[in-house]
Amino acid sequence: MEIVLISLLNGFVYGMLLFMLASGLTLIFSMMGVLNFAHASIYMLGAYAAFDVTRLIGFWAALIVAPVLCGAIGAAIEIYGLRRVHHNGHIAELLFTFGLFFIFERGVQMIWGMLPVPYRVPPLLDFALFRVYGSNFPAYRGFMLLISGGMLLSIWLLLTRTRIGLIIQAALTHPNMVSSLGHNVPRVFTTVFAGGCFLAGLAGVIGGNYQITEPTMASALGPIVFVVVVFGGLGSLMGCFIASIIMGMIQTFSVIIDGSIADLVKGFGVSIPSDNLLGEILNVPGSRVGPLLPYALMILMLLVRPRGLMGNRDT
Amino acid sequence: MSAATTQTTAVGRFKGHGKTWLWVGLVVVALALPWVFFNYQTGRHSGFVLTMLSQAGMMILFALSYNMLMGQAGLLSFGHAVFFGLGGFSTIHFLRAAGNGTLPVPMELMPLLGGLSSLGFGMVFGAMVSKQRATAFAMITMGIGELVGASAIMFHSFFGGEGGVNADRMIERSLFGVNYASPVQVYYLIVAWTVIGVVGMLFLTRTPLGAMANACRDNFERAQFMGYDPRRVRFFQFALAGGFAGIGGALHAITYEIVTFDAVGAGLSANAVLMAYIGGSGTFYGPILGAVLITLMQSGVSLMSNSWLIYVGVMFIGIVAFAPGGLAGMIEIHGPIARAGRLTRLIVPYIRLFFPAFAVLIGFIGLVELMSFLTIGAAQGKTLELFGNKIDVKAALPWLVSLGCLVPGGLWLWFESRAFGRVWDRLTEDLKERDR
Amino acid sequence: MLKHLRRLIGAAIVLGSMLAIPVAQAQETIKIALIAPFSGPVAPQGDAFLKMLKYAMDNVNARGGALGKKFELVTFDDKITPSEALIALKSVTDRNIPFMIQCIGSNVAAAMIEGVAKHNARNPDNRVLYLNCAALATELTEEKCDFWHFRFSGNVTMRVATLVRGLPPEVNSIYLMNQDYLYGQGVAADTKKFLAQYRPDIKIVGEEMVPLQRIRDFSAYITKIKASGAQALITSNWGSDFNLLIKSGVESGLSLKYYTFAAHVNGAPTAMGDGGGDRVVAVLEGHDNMGIELKSAKYNAWIDGFRATDPGFDYPWINFQSMFDMLATAITKVGSTDVLKVALALEGMEVTDLSGKPSIMRKDDHQLLHPFYTALFTKPVKNESEKTGWGWKTVNGLSTADLTFPTVCKMKRPI
Structure with missing residues (x-):
């Protein structure tokens, strides 16, 4: 029971971190049709920028400076890069961000070196918030929840209460119609791309010291964010949120499953030897396949319902 | 859409003029x-060059098979290595079986077996x-x-x-009595199978399947109206692409005698994406250029610089x-001018373009290398050497020289490329005039 | 046609001359190839190893090298993939470099053993000797052992034995966490074997195999460990799998001891920080404070010399020095760099390592037998690790004799 409660909490924190990354990506993806491969790289950049700003000024300054920097970089990518390749089609745009991913990874190694950098939780937040069944719940995780919750609220307000938000919402579902109505769609694109990168940068600031700030953090998190976006569905922030939480929960809960399919059928008196490939697959306990479950789920989802959980059109 | 049309014409043109002599020359x-x-x-072959050439051979098959999806069918796959690798793993098991005598297949046919097993996997995953299609397809393959x-x-x-x-490739069973101890024998086996694979894929582009793949890429709804099932077209194209990648994987297994x-x-x-796109996915031969170039960079340049990525x-x-047609696209756009015999007019503009481009290149490489030696290289205790001279990466001079090459060079290049654009436009205008 | 051909030939000549330059260089040094990952996810390890190996080599060179020549490292990037490593091996043999060091990744090492064996069998006039400095999977000198492969580092079995026998008597329940691949599985199997042999009183209350470098949040595992009530955690995780594990454990206030195999490797002390203090025990072949503990001026000078280069990490691999010492001795003894003669001279060679203990290259399986220690991450210490304020202090140790286990290797010899 206590494992379930603690895992629930941890899964929620991880899911919210995923959501911070995925929300920006899903906005970009739904509007521009670009699956931005460099999105996780921006997250990494946010973490490294926060590390440097924290060293120079302080963590609280980093919380503002690093995301703004990432947003500016995002705007630059959109204006000077994506807009240029836009007329070559979606594949060209996607491949452009794919190339950026390589450059960012190596660039980060060149600037900050290859080893992890000591980007730590600020001392002010480095204490146990409360104890559940003898386990500390670090205050920093509470802080992360606060930030991501605040972000969720402000996105929602922005999208429903402001003019630009309404245009974005319209452009999410009917991009062609919006441009026909005379809105400056390229500027909306730039805004959304910069906004998405801002969120990724913010996720980097609070995720970089929650995890480890190192050059491989982008390639480690990138694919799973794609999974969240595709699973959640195009054009739906709600779907993205639910997908993030589901993926966060899966990652934490699969760990506590010790049984395998072979164990399951053992109850019926059938034993499966593990000396061939099929037998091996059936004998793997749940905790070992946990990190693969999101991919399997995504494939299943796309096969059954290509528009994703709450998407309003096919991906 | 414009990219798609140039793609069709490029492939179409290729079909018309079989530049057979060029292919024979390449072989x-x-x-x-x-x-x-x-x-x-x-009295020895260069093992490094042989391995690199062998690697290029299998990468050519890999990139071309990938282009059956990306270029010909407009399907973006992020998991093409699955078929390369599964072909390799199957082959290594076949080799082991052949080594202990349970599989009486000569070495020369091993790639066929590898390709067939990948074809099988391709059919399973293809289903x-x-x-x-589109993004959903890309995500499932990922x-x-x-x-x-x-x-x-x-x-x-x-x-x-x-x-x-791992396995030993000296299985003592060969159609031609070759034992495949030396890498050069393996290399010729690779050349043979690469040629077979390339010819096979070229042949496929001329079959109704190839034509339908193009049709489904350009307008799948219309293809559907005409009574073709795009799903079946995708299935066959996907499975066959897997099969050809499997041949490449089999050659990998034979060359390295280990698959991991x-x-x-x-x-x-x-890498498949990079090779096909850099080479040019709009033409049949583009991925070959890409495969050779990437192999050279990966194995050759990476020996000289850690920043090859x-x-x-x-x-x-x-x-x-700047060149969505890739290397092959850049070659192709010279086609009309060359046919009109006006290629000589571009020589001077190209030479004028070359110098600033070279300066920009030197400046950029200089900055990247200085930067990486300052952080990573210093950690490795390495020194940057250029023509035998040690360069102090902390001194200002090399940085200034690199910047001096990059910034004015960039401005100069921008200036020259505009001039070049004007010459180019005039040439193509002339050609249009003449055609009229 | 002609124009194309001329261009092709031109390109070939340029390429050829590019490759020919290194071959044309004069042979005034004894070249040793280092094949390691310098790009890709494990590049930090490649970097650190190059630095440490270079320091050990420079020490031998300062003593005059061998045959009046100095040693020289030539580096090749293998991107941690076996096929790239095999391509690099081809350039090594092309340049007639007689010795090749490859250390990182047991998968690469397994491919290299095969590759070198096949190359040497097929090209007896151009052999190469494989010096393995840190690929640890035990089977490399057991089932997969080969005459041309020498391992200058204690294998998984020796490390696990040191750890299990170093467990304090009050520990009676442990949890195992290892990465789900060759190395981690080997550690798990050996740990169970030695626990049954030496400490039957200890109960294994739980076991995890984590997918390699894929978990980004270990708090779920921590919860599970906590629920099991284990007193100690034995883990062979390395890289981000180790760093994130310790971080999660410390954050959630998990109060147990971590018995590790990689907490002393570059980057890990930074990741542990204060959280790992007095809590993490590592199995290692040496550490930066051992010279002080042993009051060995020689060892101390060696450590100080390395730390003076401000590398940013510790140098625990004192066996690297033994490796170069042995190589120089063998070359001097046989008077040439003939690979077969040097290999035969290395067999059964015994040297004294920095700590003054014997290191023996066993003839039967080409495994270096040397002592191992367990050390605690604590303070105050003289030489702190990676500017964390904490450093290593020896807790326990096993001698060379203790760590000499029988081998199943059936080596095929060329003569």
Whole structure:
């Protein structure tokens, strides 16, 4: 029971971190049709920028400076890069961000070196918030929840209460119609791309010291964010949120499953030897396949319902 | 859409003019290359060059098979290495079986077996993915790639876990009595199978399937109205592409005599995208150029610079932004001018373009290398040497020289490229005038 | 046609001359190839190893090298993939470099053993000797052992034995966490074997195999460990799998001891920080404070010399020095760099390592037998690790004799 409660909490924190990354990506993806491969790289950049700003000024300054920097970089990518390749089609745009991913990874190694950098939780937040069944719940995780919750609220307000938000919402579902109505769609694109990168940068600031700030953090998190976006569905922030939480929960809960399919059928008196490939697959306990479950789920989802959980059109 | 139309015309033109002599010439060059690098003092072939050429051969098959999806069918796959790797793993098991006498197949037919097993895997996965297209297709292939890649480390009986599976290629059974002890014999086997694979894929582009793949890429709804099932077209194209990639994987297994989990990994899948796109996915031969170039960079340039990845990345981005047709596209646009016999008019503009471009290149490489030596290289205790002179990466001079090459060079290049554009436009205008 | 051909030949000549330059260089040094990952996810390890190996080599060179020549490292990037490593091996043999060091990744090492064996069998006039400095999977000198492969580092079995026998008597329940691949599985199997042999009183209350470098949040595992009530955690995780595990454990206030195999490797002390203090025990072949503990001026000078280069990490691999010492001795003894003669001279060679203990290259399986220690991450210490304020202090140790286990290797010899 206590494992379930603690895992629930941890899964929620991880899911919210995923959501911070995925929300920006899903906005970009739904509007521009670009699956931005460099999105996780921006997250990494946010973490490294926060590390440097924290060293120079302080963590609280980093919380503002690093995301703004990432947003500016995002705007630059959109204006000077994506807009240029836009007329070559979606594949060209996607491949452009794919190339950026390589450059960012190596660039980060060149600037900050290859080893992890000591980007730590600020001392002010480095204490146990409360104890559940003898386990500390670090205050920093509470802080992360606060930030991501605040972000969720402000996105929602922005999208429903402001003019630009309404245009974005319209452009999410009917991009062609919006441009026909005379809105400056390229500027909306730039805004959304910069906004998405801002969120990724913010996720980097609070995720970089929650995890480890190192050059491989982008390639480690990138694919799973794609999974969240595709699973959640195009054009739906709600779907993205639910997908993030589901993926966060899966990652934490699969760990506590010790049984395998072979164990399951053992109850019926059938034993499966593990000396061939099929037998091996059936004998793997749940905790070992946990990190693969999101991919399997995504494939299943796309096969059954290509528009994703709450998407309003096919991906 | 414009990209799509140029793609069709390029492939179409290719069908019209069979530049057979060029292909034959390429094969002759491939056969002769090992002897260019033959060391007559020691009487040995250069093992490095042979391995690199062999690697290029299997990568050509890999990139071309990938282009059956990306270029010909408009399907973006992020898990193509699965078929390369599974073909390789199957072949290594066949080799083991042949080695202990349970599989009486001569060495020369091993790639066929590898290709057939990948074709089988391609049909299984193809049945799953062919229902989808566009992004959903790309995401499913990415998911499959991740799943197979992770399985390759987890499951030992087929993939051998982290250590991989190895075998001895000297199975003592050959159609021509060759024992394949020396790499040059293997290289000729690779050349033979690469030619077979290339001819096979070329042939496929001329079959109704190839034409329908193009049709479904350009306008799948219309293809559907005409009574073709795009799903079946995707299925066959996907499975066959897997099969040809499997031949490449089989050659990998024969060359290295070991296959490990990285042969199905995401890195190799990404390489397929890079090779096909940099070479030019709009033409049949483009991925061949891409495969050769990337192999040279990966194995050759990486010996000289640790920053080779950044060069690949920048080159890739440059091509996406400025030359979406890839290297082959750049060659193709000279076609009309060459046919009109006006190519000589471009010589001077190209020479004028060359100098600033060279300056920019030097400046950029200089900055990247200085930067990486300042952080990573210093940590390795390495020194940057240029023509035998040690360069102090902390001094201002080399940085200023690099910047001095890059910034004014960039301005100059911008200026010259505008001038070049004007010459180019005038030429093409002239051609249009003449055609009228 | 002609124009194309001329261009092709031109390109070939340029390429050829590019490759020919290194071959044409004069042979005034004894070249040793280092094949390691310098790009890709494990590049930090490649970097650190190059630095440490270079320091050990420079020490031998300062003593005059061998045959009046100095040693020189030539580096090749293998991107941690076996096929790239095999391509690099081809350039090594092309340049007639007689010795090749490859250390990182047991998968690469397994491919290299095969590759070198096949190359040497097929090209007896151009052999190469494989010096393995840190690929640890035990089977490399057991089932997969080969005459041309020498391992200058204690294998998984020796490490696990040191750890299990170093467990304090009050520990009676442990939890195992290892990465789900060759190395981690080997550690898990050996740990169970030695626990049954030496400490039957200890109960294994739980076991995890984590997918390699894929978990980004270990808090679920921590919860599970906590629920099991284990007193100690034995883990062979390395890289981000280790760093994130310790981080999660410390954050959630998990109060147990971590018995590790990689907490002393570059980057890990930074990741542990204060959280790992007095809590993490590592199995290692040496550490930066051992010279002080042993009051060995020689060892101390060696450590100080390395730390003076400000590398940013510790140098625990004192066996690297033994490796170069042995190589120089063998070359001097046989008077040439003939690979077969040097290999035969290395067999059964015994040297004294920096700590003054014997290191023996066993003839039967080409495994270096040397002592191992367990050390605690604590303070105050003289030489702190990676500027964390904490450093290593020896707790326990096993001698060379203690760590000499029988081998199943059936080596095929060329003579």
